[in-house]
Amino acid sequence: MDKMNLLSIVTIISLFVSFFLVFFLLTVKTEYKTSNRLFAFFLILTAIDVSEPLLNSVSSGPSNLGMLRNTFAFLQIPVFYLYVLSVCYSDFKLRPKHLIHLLPFLVVNAVLLPHFYTVDTASKVNFLVNHQHMPELQFNHILFHIQVIVYCTAVFLLLRKAKTLYLENNAGTHVNSYNWLFQFTVVLTILYSIALLKNIFKFSDYLYISEWIKIGALVLQLFIVCWYLYKALNNPGLFRNIDSKLKLVSDLISEEKNDTPEAVNENIHNEELLKLKKFMTEEKPFLNPSLTIQDISKELEIPVRELSVLINHQLGQHFYDFVNTYRIEHAMNILKDTTKSKVTILEILYEVGFNSKSSFNTAFKKHTGKTPTEYRNSLQNNTL
Structure with missing residues (x-):
């Protein structure tokens, strides 16, 4: 040829x-x-x-x-x-x-x-x-x-x-x-x-x-x-878009430093942080797989920019990782529950707010150092 x-x-x-x-x-x-x-x-x-x-x-x-x-x-x-x-x-x-x-x-x-x-x-x-x-x-x-x-x-x-x-x-x-x-x-x-x-x-x-x-x-x-x-x-719906008007947290922090005294900021952030953690623990909004910072902002009546600075800057986590922490903690509780030993890993990941096995495994290993299966096996071995 x-x-x-x-x-x-x-x-x-x-x-x-x-x-x-x-x-x-x-x-x-x-x-x-x-x-x-x-x-x-x-x-x-x-x-x-x-x-x-x-x-x-x-x-x-x-x-x-x-x-x-x-x-x-x-x-x-x-x-x-x-x-x-x-x-x-x-x-x-x-x-x-x-x-x-x-x-x-x-x-x-x-x-x-x-x-x-x-x-x-x-x-x-x-x-x-x-x-x-x-x-x-x-x-x-x-x-x-x-x-x-x-x-x-x-x-x-x-x-x-x-x-x-x-x-x-x-x-x-x-x-x-x-x-x-x-x-x-x-x-x-x-x-x-x-x-x-x-x-x-x-x-x-x-x-x-x-x-x-x-x-x-x-x-x-x-x-x-x-x-x-x-x-x-x-994956016909491969991408989930964001609003181009959103600002990076680094930009929001720069603006905030120029507008509000640091002591006032600290007090406001502490109050909002307690309110946020209570809401996440009691209401479990993280179970929603499509949760956004706008959703939590609306429920807590905290402006999006303040909530974004609180999570991404004060806590040192992206909103994505912050929410996944609660999801993984909830998944760990399910795995520890002996009455739910028959529940599959796939069922658990959907229940706690994930919609992808790869994302769940990555987040779980990042949080615990083990995959969900390895974590469940280690719990079973400890009970023997």
């Missing part, structure tokens, strides 16, 4: 899987329609980029449409950035200000206008044959490299802030979604890094290396799409 046949086979499979996932994203019933549409658009842009080997096999020569297809690569990572924004923040909406992300795409096409888009076919052929010496293409490749670095950095910073906000304000087990999205971003960053390496060889004397890297990138891209398809089919 020669290189072109291999490229064509991998391309066809990748396109099929990509468009299948696009169909799924656009038709599945979900409240996250904007997120699904943005990711579907990202997949379509990626599919257009991947289709190059097939289009080249049927193309009679360079064309404006073919060059425009190449420049669609400048839309891929901005669309992915908007997708991450949409899954992180529940109040995200596409607005006119987001059109600024079109700027790199418009710039590269404007640069190509005089010496490619507006010239005859012979000039287009000469332009591509001598691509290594064409300043327009060199500029576009440099711009693409800069764009990848800037957007990947922006996505990682966004995910770090969003995860911190989630932990400070929510006690659901959907935090694993942020971990998965982080992993997905890492894999995409690796893929884009490979693309950058391919472009470097494209402008060197080792053009054949660029072609083989292209094949490797296509295969990797196929696996990435299949991985995402697997996750999407198993």
Whole structure:
């Protein structure tokens, strides 16, 4: 099997899987329609980029449409950035200000206008044959490299802030979604890094290396799409968003220090802390798997920002860990109860407010140093 046949086979499979996932994203019933549409658009842009080997096999020569297809690569990572924004923040909406992300795409096409888009076919052929010496293409490749670095950095910073906000304000087990999205971003960053390496060889004397890297990138891209398809089919409601208007506790503390004397703050916090602990012990709100700091704020009539500072700063715990501590303590009591020895670990985790076995095991081991099963076995051994 020669290189072109291999490229064509991998391309066809990748396109099929990509468009299948696009169909799924656009038709599945979900409240996250904007997120699904943005990711579907990202997949379509990626599919257009991947289709190059097939289009080249049927193309009679360079064309404006073919060059425009190449420049669609400048839309891929901005669309992915908007997708991450949409899954992180529940109040995200596409607005006119987001059109600024079109700027790199418009710039590269404007640069190509005089010496490619507006010239005859012979000039287009000469332009591509001598691509290594064409300043327009060199500029576009440099711009693409800069764009990848800037957007990947922006996505990682966004995910770090969003995860911190989630932990400070929510006690659901959907935090694993942020971990998965982080992993997905890492894999995409690796893929884009490979693309950058391919472009470097494209402008060197080792053009054949660029072609083989292209094949490797296509295969990797196929696996990435299949991985995402697997996750999407198993978890159609993968993410739980947060409000973008929420502030980090570190920012709230800075504001509070400027507004209120420290002694007054201390007295207020002590009173609210007693009230909070009594409420958690007597009312057991942690049994709600979707509990948020807003829910407790409403019940205790304590402003969200004060409650957030109290838990995340005064107690030194994220709200997520604070609530899970009560859940694990409740689970330990159930495990110690000899009359409930027949109750399964799965039944216990749902009863105490978890909805994921992996999250329950992680939290339980963090709190006790043992898994739930190991803890139950140790109790049984001590009674023998």
